[in-house]
Amino acid sequence: MSAPVEVDIVVLGLGAGGEHVAIKLAREGLEVVGVEKDLVGGECPFWGCTPSKLMIRGAHVLAEARHVDELAGRATVEPDLAPTARRIREANHDWSDDGHSLPLQEAGVRLVRGAGRLDGPGRVVVETTDGARVYVARRGVVLATGTEADAPPVPGLAGAPYWTNKEVVHATAAPARLGVLGGGPIGAELAQAFARFGSAVTLLEVGRRLLGPEEPEASEAVTAAFTREGIDVRAGVEVERVEHRAGEFRLSLPGGEVVVDELLVATGRRANLHGIGLETVGLDPDAGRVEVDEHLRAGDRLWAVGDVTGEGPFTHVAKYQAVGVVADVLGRGVRPADYRALTRVTFTDPEVGAVGLTEQQARDAGVDVRVGLADVPRSSRGWMHGPGNEGVVKVVADAERGVLVGGTVVAPYGGEVMGLLSTAIHAEVPVEVLRGMHFPFPTFQRAVETALRRLDL
Numbered sequence: 369m370s371a372p373v374e375v376d377i378v379v380l381g382l383g384a385g386g387e388h389v390a391i392k393l394a395r396e397g398l399e400v401v402g403v404e405k406d407l408v409g410g411e412c413p414f415w416g417c418t419p420s421k422l423m424i425r426g427a428h429v430l431a432e433a434r435h436v437d438e439l440a441g442r443a444t445v446e447p448d449l450a451p452t453a454r455r456i457r458e459a460n461h462d463w464s465d466d467g468h469s470l471p472l473q474e475a476g477v478r479l480v481r482g483a484g485r486l487d488g489p490g491r492v493v494v495e496t497t498d499g500a501r502v503y504v505a506r507r508g509v510v511l512a513t514g515t516e517a518d519a520p521p522v523p524g525l526a527g528a529p530y531w532t533n534k535e536v537v538h539a540t541a542a543p544a545r546l547g548v549l550g551g552g553p554i555g556a557e558l559a560q561a562f563a564r565f566g567s568a569v570t571l572l573e574v575g576r577r578l579l580g581p582e583e584p585e586a587s588e589a590v591t592a593a594f595t596r597e598g599i600d601v602r603a604g605v606e607v608e609r610v611e612h613r614a615g616e617f618r619l620s621l622p623g624g625e626v627v628v629d630e631l632l633v634a635t636g637r638r639a640n641l642h643g644i645g646l647e648t649v650g651l652d653p654d655a656g657r658v659e660v661d662e663h664l665r666a667g668d669r670l671w672a673v674g675d676v677t678g679e680g681p682f683t684h685v686a687k688y689q690a691v692g693v694v695a696d697v698l699g700r701g702v703r704p705a706d707y708r709a710l711t712r713v714t715f716t717d718p719e720v721g722a723v724g725l726t727e728q729q730a731r732d733a734g735v736d737v738r739v740g741l742a743d744v745p746r747s748s749r750g751w752m753h754g755p756g757n758e759g760v761v762k763v764v765a766d767a768e769r770g771v772l773v774g775g776t777v778v779a780p781y782g783g784e785v786m787g788l789l790s791t792a793i794h795a796e797v798p799v800e801v802l803r804g805m806h807f808p809f810p811t812f813q814r815a816v817e818t819a820l821r822r823l824d825l
């Protein structure tokens with residue numbers, strides 16, 4: 369092991385959260401070591417947000433083209449994943465991280481490639497190809513190691529050549545038959561994308577509905593759209609066994625079997641915290657997350673950002689928290705982290721944009737709840753949109769305070785439309801003030817106005 373090297377900050381993991389912290393602190397003149405065992409940039413650009421959204425973009429274009437006969441003439445659509453696969457490969461430079469690692473180093477970060485682990489407060493050991501290196505961080509360590517795909521203990525699954533998000537982004541052609549295990553955001557987004565590229569998709573969700581944590585109305589709208597597009601959605605089913613032989617996956621279900629060519633497992637994520645030395649800094653090594661306070665502090669000279677904090681597994685949360693860590697390390701006017709108006713968007717069609725609490729979460733929190741609903745197909749813009757107009761707007765209000773605490777927009781561009789509810793909840797704008805706003809005709813926003821009007825307040 370080499371002699372310990374003293375620096376100001378060590379950032380362990382250089383994904384969305386860690387990359388931001390490392391670059392900003394180095395630009396402020398701090399001595400920063402950034403440790404990464406895989407690609408600088410992490411999950412989002414290489415195996416997550418970007419490739420999945422590029423697939424979804426191609427898939428949405430196909431869906432729009434399929435409406436031409438009904439709305440605008442005649443079109444023959446021959447789906448081909450190859451151009452999208454090319455865009456994905458170009459976007460992430462063939463899975464090379466120069467586009468991330470070079471700017472990082474230009475900012476002054478010392479990049480150390482290898483697997484790192486905590487070795488007491490302010491100490492990090494990195495296993496590099498040249499042996500172990502030890503760093504002592506005067507100001508502290510920022511833990512930002514993210515998550516990896518988790519797979520359920522279904523007999524026969526381990527060892528079968530199934531896809532996770534790491535493999536699916538390399539697909540260059542849509543399989544004839546695709547099984548998707550898990551109806552969360554990853555499963556739902558990719559099930560629809562592949563269906564639109566021509567795969568016969570079976571989507572298997574163990575819970576009662578797709579997108580379980582979101583409003584039931586959102587699950588209903590998405591399930592209806594999926595079913596109409598020919599996706600075989602099965603919720604409340606548990607796969608009993610998986611067998612892979614002769615190039616096929618055979619999934620045994622109670623009362624039947626599903627046979628597919630490829631199987632995507634999207635049943636949740638596990639934080640990269642195992643073997644990372646949490647016990648050396650007084651934390652529980654078996655915890656599924658690192659608890660942080662409102663300044664992202666997790667212990668003595670220890671901060672954590674991103675998915676490992678369990679505050680919201682989204683790139684925008686990792687970046688939001690990174691801003692907080694930078695301010696706290698530098699001792700600058702720190703804004704305490706606030707998740708009241710946490711936003712999330714599932715990029716299905718219809719898109720599910722949500723912010724704050726669901727109705728059930730608000731009730732569980734003891735809020736005096738009022739709910740307003742509006743059907744998107746019945747709104748002026750929804751009707752004009754025609755095919756593909758499924759959706760609903762739901763607002764959840766706290767009657768006592770006269771403000772919104774949650775909102776969901778399921779609609780074309782639902783994630784964009786939801787933005788106005790996000791502002792309202794973040795700034796606690798009174799519902800009366802919102803009702804007095806101008807809502808341009810004929811935008812999807814007018815369904816939000818209808819939902820606000822229907823609140824019994």
Ligand SMILES: Cc1cc2nc3c(=O)[nH]c(=O)nc-3n(C[C@H](O)[C@H](O)[C@H](O)COP(=O)(O)OP(=O)(O)OC[C@H]3O[C@@H](n4cnc5c(N)ncnc54)[C@H](O)[C@@H]3O)c2cc1C
Nearest residue numbers: 381383384385405410411416417484514674675681682683
């Ligand atoms: C398919 C998919 C689609 C997604 N789509 C969206 C989306 O549309 N919008 C959105 O907001 N979010 C999306 N997400 C979630 C988003 O990717 C994550 O929330 C985000 O990447 C979290 O950033 P992070 O910095 O916490 O972790 P990560 O991006 O996971 O980065 C952690 C880094 O730490 C490294 N690391 C781990 N252990 C060690 C170690 N011991 N030593 C050194 N390095 C280590 C890893 O190699 C990795 O590079 C998606 C995720 C997936 C999988």
Ligand SMILES: NC(=O)c1ccc[n+]([C@@H]2O[C@H](COP(=O)([O-])OP(=O)(O)OC[C@H]3O[C@@H](n4cnc5c(N)ncnc54)[C@H](O)[C@@H]3O)[C@@H](O)[C@H]2O)c1
Nearest residue numbers: 520550551552553554555573574575634635636681713714
């Ligand atoms: N648009 C976005 O922002 C976006 C997109 C993709 C992923 N992400 C984030 O990445 C994280 C991971 O996504 P995910 O969809 O893998 O996880 P998830 O935990 O959100 O959903 C997993 C789903 O799989 C189901 N499941 C679990 N075991 C199962 C089994 N044995 N059989 C069938 N279904 C099973 C669960 O009930 C759940 O519905 C999420 O938390 C998500 O927020 C975000």
